[in-house]
Amino acid sequence: MKNDNDPLQQAGIYRYGTDELKAFEQRLIKYFSREYRQHSSDDQPEVPLGQGPLALAAEDLADNHYDEGINFFLNFLDRQTMSYTMAYYGDTPEAALSSDKTLEQAQTDKFSLIARRMQLSGDEKLLNFGCGFGYFESFLLETYPEIEIAGLTHSKDQYDFIKRRMQDQDDPLSSGRFQVFFGEIDDDCIELLGRERYDVVSSMGLVEQINNIEMFYRIIHQLLVPSGRMFHHLIVSRDLIPRFLEPDSTLIGEYFPGGKVLPFYALKDDIAGFRLEDAWFLNGMNYWRTLEKWHANFWENISHIYPEKMDSARVEYWNNYFVLCKAMFFPENGTAYGNGQYLYYKQS
Numbered sequence: 340m341k342n343d344n345d346p347l348q349q350a351g352i353y354r355y356g357t358d359e360l361k362a363f364e365q366r367l368i369k370y371f372s373r374e375y376r377q378h379s380s381d382d383q384p385e386v387p388l389g390q391g392p393l394a395l396a397a398e399d400l401a402d403n404h405y406d407e408g409i410n411f412f413l414n415f416l417d418r419q420t421m422s423y424t425m426a427y428y429g430d431t432p433e434a435a436l437s438s439d440k441t442l443e444q445a446q447t448d449k450f451s452l453i454a455r456r457m458q459l460s461g462d463e464k465l466l467n468f469g470c471g472f473g474y475f476e477s478f479l480l481e482t483y484p485e486i487e488i489a490g491l492t493h494s495k496d497q498y499d500f501i502k503r504r505m506q507d508q509d510d511p512l513s514s515g516r517f518q519v520f521f522g523e524i525d526d527d528c529i530e531l532l533g534r535e536r537y538d539v540v541s542s543m544g545l546v547e548q549i550n551n552i553e554m555f556y557r558i559i560h561q562l563l564v565p566s567g568r569m570f571h572h573l574i575v576s577r578d579l580i581p582r583f584l585e586p587d588s589t590l591i592g593e594y595f596p597g598g599k600v601l602p603f604y605a606l607k608d609d610i611a612g613f614r615l616e617d618a619w620f621l622n623g624m625n626y627w628r629t630l631e632k633w634h635a636n637f638w639e640n641i642s643h644i645y646p647e648k649m650d651s652a653r654v655e656y657w658n659n660y661f662v663l664c665k666a667m668f669f670p671e672n673g674t675a676y677g678n679g680q681y682l683y684y685k686q687s
């Protein structure tokens with residue numbers, strides 16, 4: 340449908356809910372489905388996990404993605420959890436699609452699920468790598484009155500946002516049981532964060548941006564107490580899609596410089612001083628539904644974003660991002676791509 344009063348549409352940018360955008364999403368779903376079927380296999384080829392630098396383009400990633408500006412993220416994430424990873428609606432695709440949970444409730448349910456699967460006892464020291472806006476931390480501080488938490492992010496915007504939250508006496512982050520660190524994950528962060536200081540190290544939506552997983556796990560090994568454990572939640576494919584291991588050959592790499600999608604099985608093993616305790620695959624319709632809501636929110640709030648904060652090229656960039664990610668999770672009823680969760684115990 341043509342709308343001559345809409346400058347974005349005149350620039351060829353279609354809004355959420357338009358037939359044109361739905362048709363674009365359908366074309367991408369077909370593309371991902373076809374590619375997925377080509378690579379679907381019972382074989383599990385080995386995936387290199389210990390090569391090269393820890394992250395391929397960490398600075399670009401922070402500049403191009405996470406530091407787009409707090410206002411941008413406020414306009415599509417839910418305000419209660421500001422969680423920038425999959426919300427948990429249910430275990431099956433049907434449950435994920437038919438659930439009557441709000442986005443806020445589904446994000447809080449993800450926090451509870453992860454706390455349970457991490458086997459938190461409530462009086463431990465936890466380090467969360469890639470802490471985003473710090474709401475998983477608030478949830479844990481409120482749920483467990485004796486827990487102590489440290490978070491690390493390499494986004495200056497997120498760090499400043501968290502620092503501001505820590506000044507507010509009504510915010511759980513001001514409890515004195517929380518610390519935030521700004522920086523990249525590397526060998527130097529071990530002394531900064533504290534050698535053998537943590538009972539648990541966790542991450543959500545971070546490992547996709549780590550290139551050398553063995554190096555990452557070796558760093559965590561040094562941060563954990565001898566009986567410590569680690570938990571990771573990340574986007575995975577079911578089977579290996581080779582181009583998703585090469586950030587420069589996917590559009591995902593354009594949005595998340597250095598980003599990869601590993602097959603679920605790749606981390607389901609003992610590795611670099613850790614014993615795998617358990618692993619779970621979460622159906623991709625959970626992420627589809629989360630992205631659908633983020634995409635709708637983005638367009639509902641577009642007047643706060645365009646033209647003041649973002650030009651039309653940038654609106655197109657982010658609009659395509661939501662469509663692309665949704666289309667990736669949709670094929671095969673959410674079983675082709677989803678999220679993997681992994682719990683490991685440190686081996687001395």
Ligand SMILES: C[S@@+](CC[C@H](N)C(=O)[O-])C[C@H]1O[C@@H](n2cnc3c(N)ncnc32)[C@H](O)[C@@H]1O
Pocket residue numbers: 394397400405421422423424468469470471472491492493494497522523524542543544545548
């Ligand atoms: C997708 S966001 C997820 C944020 C949060 N865990 C959540 O669930 O909302 C990924 C987080 O990882 C951080 N991150 C990515 N690569 C990093 C690196 N190399 N060093 C430190 N932090 C990194 C980002 O700054 C961001 O906070």
